[in-house]
Amino acid sequence: MISPEERNRTGRGCLLGNWVEERATTSLDKTGPESDIHKKGHQGILTVDWSSKLEDTSTQKSAFTSSKGTSAQQKGFRYELMKEHLIKSISEQVHAELTAKPAAAELHSVTRRDYTAGGFQWVRPTPSTDRDYKTDQAITFWRENFDKIQGVTAVRNRDAPFKKNASFTCPITECLDPNPENDLDTEEK
Template sequence: MTEEPTHVENRAGRCMLHNWTEERAVAALDSESCRQIQKQGHRGILSLDQDSRMESVTTVTATFVPPRGPGVRLRGIRGELLEKHVSHIIREQIQSEMNPPAPKPDFCSTTRTDFCLSGFVARTPPATQLHDYKSDPAVTFWSENVQRVQGVTAAPTLRTPFNRSAAFSTPLEQQLDQPELLHHSSSSH
């Protein structure tokens, strides 16, 4: 028997005392530098054949066998056909309950159903005064109730109360020339 030296140099770094046995066993494989080992790994530890390829099949895939039936009919043909027929009827019944048929479309328009009644005669009311849609101001809720609206400055004319008015920012000396504005502003207070 060959005696091993009592002191073996620890080249791979500090390790525990019991791990030296493993280091001594693989000391022959550590012929490369630490950088090469870290970059490429140890060669020849898993396989001595350097040109071998990895297996593409795992152990589980190789040993797994899909389960097989007994190879003999366990139910009769008549029973299977009856079960298929009953399940088909139940499926159709559930689908008809879940998706009822669409109602028949009613193609009557609102005009036809609500306004085209027998005996109805359409008449245009007579005009009380002439209107010009281009120049007349629009009649709205606010224009009808301008006297009751709070926070509106004095309107220069009652015909167009919401037009621009510079009465608020015009100095008092310049407003004295306009008696209409003075009359409207004093009557509103």
């Protein structure tokens, strides 16, 4: 720490004008720790009124103001009209692009678009066998292999092996057929 005598000496490496200033503020340096003085500076040098505020404008701002411009027209009347017309037309184009309605979608099926070829005449094919899908039984794996399935009741008609068979509830006299093999043989022929 620097003693007060050393602080008042002129050989501390300060300039002559600064030394005069240091001598003038010596009484203020003793108000608090030296570190606070170096951080915050001396209080009360610029003003004694602690509630006063600094000025917003500097002397340069108050002396030199920007020019307000002349009252004469800077650009020509035709130039102003062209500029307004150009701004209006460009804004209309941009607005039309941004709010454009989408084009109507073409509603075509895949068949119409991809498979319909010009000059093709469709002809109904002739059936290879005489079948009627409304009355004939469907051809399935189980119908083809009904004789190999266990638990199937007696089959009277080979074309409809799974039709209702109520022979187990009929009296024996009615369900016994004198020639049951004849039914199956005649159907095969």
